[in-house]
Amino acid sequence: MPIPTIEARGLCKSFGPVRANHDISFSVHAGELLCLFGENGAGKSTLSACLTGLFPPDKGEIIYKGAPLKMSSAADAIRAGIGLVHQHFVLVPDFTVLENIVIGSERRLVVNYGEAEAKLRQICETYGIDIDPNALVRDLSVGEQQWAELLKALYFDADLLILDEPTATLDIENSKKLFRIIEKLKADDVALILISHFLDEVMQSDRVAVLRQGEVAGIRSTSETSPEELTRMMVGRDLEPKVRQASSVGPARLMLENVTVGQKGQKPELSNISLTIHQGEIFGIAGVAGNGQNPLMEVIAGVRVPASGRITLDGTEISGLNARVIKDMGLGHIPDDRFVEGLVPELSIEENLILGDHRGFYSRGGLLDFPKMRMSAERMIREYQISAPSAETPTGNLSGGNAQRVILAREKRLATRVLLANQPTRGLDVGVIEYIHTKLLEKRAEGVAVLIASSELEDLMNLCDRIGVLFQGRLMGIVEAGRTNLEEIGLLMAGQAMEEAA
Amino acid sequence: MITITPRTSAGWQAQLAAYVLALLLGFSASALLITASGASVSEGFGALYEGAFGSWEAVLQSLVAATPLIFTGLATVIAFRAEIWSIGQEGQMFAGAMCGYWASLYLGGAPWLIAIPIIILAAMVGGGALGGLCGWLKTRFSVNEIISTVMLNYVVVYLLSYLLAGGPWTAEGSTSYHQTPVFAENFHLPLLVGSVKLHIGFPLALAAAAVCWVIIKKTPLGFEIRALGFNPTALRFKGVNVTRTVLIVMCLSGALSALAGVSEIFGVNYRLRGDVMAGLGFTGIIVGMIGGLNPIGAVIAALLFGALANGSLYMSVLSDIPPSLVPAMQGILLLFFLSASVLVRYSINIVRPVHV
Known part of the structure; x- marks a missing residue:
């Protein structure tokens, strides 16, 4: 067996009392794709930071191409040939793609941009990445920025590439393209580590190391395991099958009548929304994020004031009331941005x-x-x-x-009467998603009217009694969750109004 | 290469050691400065010590000097905790002294038990209103509080100059002194029993510090002040009236600054004049910062600065050290204290890069 490109031996890293990584050992060979799979907080990001010199491990060692490697900064990792594609972009918006790539990689005093550009174009051609090296990063779409981030790592001929949740910002088409690039890299004998919690991607790797609570729960060859086994290893137990009680929808609880939100003289963020949510009902809002979900939740919770229209809770008008007063009437609100609004x-x-x-x-x-x-x-x-x-x-x-x-x-x-949940499961892993759904169903059983906005259509289909679709601030239609399919909702999300509103 | 990483926690012994070290280093650096000015260090520091703690009387005098700094320091703590960068302590202190004096004009021969509380109250209303004005400008028109408070400092300080030199408060027959006649005795802050110097302003300042501590640590308002400093959006989402909290903070901060003016004018000088207050508000900002934006810390820092101010008086009388070195020493101490507070929270390591 050849020497592995990288081998971790008993890596430990703690932050104060928090044990982020404990006794982690694994290896990756040239031309192999290893997936690090685990829940949020399982220690994946800490591990990648240890492997790329962002912080040194407390204990254990990293063997790189057969020799121990000690790193004290990201620059050491780059010099050794270890590239990291960040989950959050580390790009300077006012620089061009080329400049962004050159900053970190060139150590000469005067950079030969012509040469660098030629090399970059060569790489783009080899891997089929379509990007203008002279475009400013801030003019790129989020997907294109991900390519720029990847190019940074490809530019200096990394022998080991660590990809930290790279598909989080890519659509399906681009995700497929990324995996085609990964295949090419494997053929070029690059060792790859993919950090992910999407099972679809995990199953495309050669081997999977499952992390749980900072430790390696097990390493499997992908061909000899199943999504079910991996999930069990990640969560540490069997997932309960989803049981949906028959809904017992009561009288109307929360009513919106022709509610419009927005500044005078501007295109309304929410126009003319009318909907009714009953006691013991979960109402889902489907739609691509940014189509009016936030103004809808905020106007109901009293964080914002409607420009026109009426909102009533059990018959009492609440539109325009202070958020504290509405909260005291029995409304809970899980906002969109956890660390800013929540x-x-x-x-x-x-x-x-x-x-x-x-x-x-x-x-x-x-x-x-x-x-x-x-x-x-x-x-x-x-x-x-x-x-x-x-x-x-x-x-x-x-x-x-x-x-x-x-x-x-x-x-x-x-939330004794109404619970608003805006993208409550975004970016979370299966275990937490399941837990949050259970709690929402508990509320429903108590007779609370639950309004949930999510971009995960399947979750909405499983959870909700009815689903409304928002597109550019308008309610395109309302469908019964049991009597619809993904295609119908998908069309509404793309802006096709229903012939007849339900 | 130098790396800076947050420390998870430093024990209180380590923190104490850091600040004691900062004090020692600060004085060492000051010693260099004194030497550079050609004076004798031992003579200078000897005089400084003599003035600050050398006798029972010196100690009391230091406490008197610390009193207004405790108030302006607390004013800083309350505002900065909410991340409202008010630099208006100076103007609010002047406004407090002026409103207190104004009230006293109507109190004639009222007994001190009635006159003093009214003067204090009037001062707090005046300082509070000036602070509140900046809070209102901030919340209503998004006027940056740094700008508004600094500008209003000038307005208030020059208003007093006008009032005393040619304006309605000008003393009979003398426009050149810029001061009012000496107050009647019923307007003097009472002295503490057995003291010839220390007035009730000092215990009042300690009480104010205790109240500030309770407000910040124990009350819902203090919770809002701390949360406001970190993340006003989350407060707004829970229906907290952020505008109201900002106004309360600015009024409180102004009222505390005003008490500094009362203690200096009605407790020490017994006449209204601007020069004796000049700088006490700005020094309060340093006091609040050195005190780690903690009310108890601000009291300790104010005591240090009071002793320094008093000691420097002796220093300038008994040695050849120019008095202008004292503010420089205060600045040096601030630098060392702020460095110590960074060292307490972060560990700085020099790492040698390892080549593969």
């Missing part, structure tokens, strides 16, 4: 759990009720399985899934 990342879990109720439920005699805060925080951390060292951990240190559990815990207590 949490104060610098404050602790305990403090974030009282956000909004710090003057009511959690105060006594003008002071914050600390014993009550602590008790309820500890109860919620247990009940919602939030994995954190303590109630005093800043929420900014939590993974996306755990952060969402904190928001869910806070809002679920408030």
Whole structure:
């Protein structure tokens, strides 16, 4: 057996009390694609940072082409021939593609741009990437930026390429193209590590290393495993099959009549929306993100004021009321952006759990009720399985899934009549998604009207009683989840109005 | 190559050591400066110590000097915690002193038990209103608070100059002194028992620090102030009236600054004049920062700066050291303290790159 391109031996990395990586060992050979598969917070990103010199491991060693490799910066990794394609783009928007690529790679004082451009064009041709080296990065689409990010790694002839969730920003067509490029790289004897939590992609690799809670749960040859086994290894248990109780829809609870949102004189962000959600009903909003989901949720929650129209909750008009008043009437709101709209990342879990109720439920005699805060925080951390060292951990240190559990815990207590959930599962892994869905179904069983916006159509189909489709701020139609199919919704999402609204 | 990584936690001993070291290094650097100016370091520091702690009287005098700095330091803490960068402590202090004086004009021969609380209240209303004005400009018209507070500092300081030199508050027969006549005794802040210097402003400042600590740590308002500093969007999404919180913070900060003016004018000088207050507001910003934006820390920093101010008086009398070196020493100490606070939170390592 030839020497592996890279071999990790017992890597450990902790951040204070948080054990991000523990005793991780694996190897990747030239021409092989290894997939690192795991939930959010399983330690994938920490591991890739260790492998690319962003931070040194606490313990263990990295053997690179047969010799131990110690790195103290990303530059060391690049010099050794290890490339990382970031999940979040690390590009300078006001530079051209070529300039962005050259900054990190050339160490000469004067750069020969002509030569560099020729080399870049050569690479683009070899791998079939269609991009103008002289285009400014800020003029590129998100997908094209991903290619630029990849080119950065290809430019310096990496022997090992680490791809951190590269398809998160790519559409299906481009994802396929990426895998064609990966095949070519394999043929050129490049070793590849793909970090992913999409099973479709994972199954295209040669071997899979499953990470769970910072440890390697197992390594499998892809040809000898199944998606079911991998999921079980990742979550550490069997996923419960989804059971949908028959819906017992009650009387109307939340009603929107001709609601329009937007600044005067501008194209409305939401125009003329009318819909009714009943007690014990889950109403889904399908649509590509940015088609009016945020204004819809925010106008119901009282974060924004409608330009016209009426919103009623159990017959009482709530349009234009303050968000706090509406919250006190029994409305919970899981906002779109967890760390900006939902949490104060610098404050602790305990403090974030009282956000909004710090003057009511959690105060006594003008002071914050600390014993009550602590008790309820500890109860919620247990009940919602939030994995954190303590109630005093800043929420900014939590993974996306755990952060969402904190928001869910806070809002679920408030939502006695209505629960709004805006993209509640975006970017989360199967385990958390399943958990959040269970909680939404619990609310439905309690007779709460649930409004959920998601770009995951299949989730909506499984979860919702009815689905409305938003396109450019307009409600294109409402369909019964049981009596529709993906094609029908897909057409509505693309802007084709229904002949007859349901 | 130098890497800077956040520390997970530093024990209180390490923190204390860092700040003590900063103090020592700050004084060492000051010693270099004194040497450079041609004066004797031992003589200078000896005089400094004598003035700051050399006698019981010196200690009391240092506490008196610390009193207005505690107030302006607390004003800084409250505003900066909410990430409202108010530089208006100076103007608000002047406004407080002026409103207190204005009220006293109507109090005639009222007994001090009635006059003093009214003066204090009037000052707090004046300073609070000036702070509130900047808060309103910020929330209503998005006027940057740094600009508005700095500009209003000038307006208020020059308003006092006008009032005292030619305006309605000009003392009979003298326009050149820029001061009012000495107040009647019922307007003097009462002295503490057994003291000839220390007035009730000092215990009031300690009480204010305790109140600020409770507000920040224990009340819903303080929770909003801290959350506002980090992420106002999340507050807005939960229906918290962010505008109101900003206004409250600015009014509180202004009212605290105003108390600095009261303590300096009605507790020490017994006449309204601008020069004795000049700079106490700006120094309060440094005090608040050195105190780590913590009310207790601000008290400690103010005590240090009070001692330094008082000691420097002795230094300029007893040695050849120019008095203008004192603000330079304050600046040097600030630099070292801020460096220490960075070292407490981050570890800085020099890493030698390893070549493959």
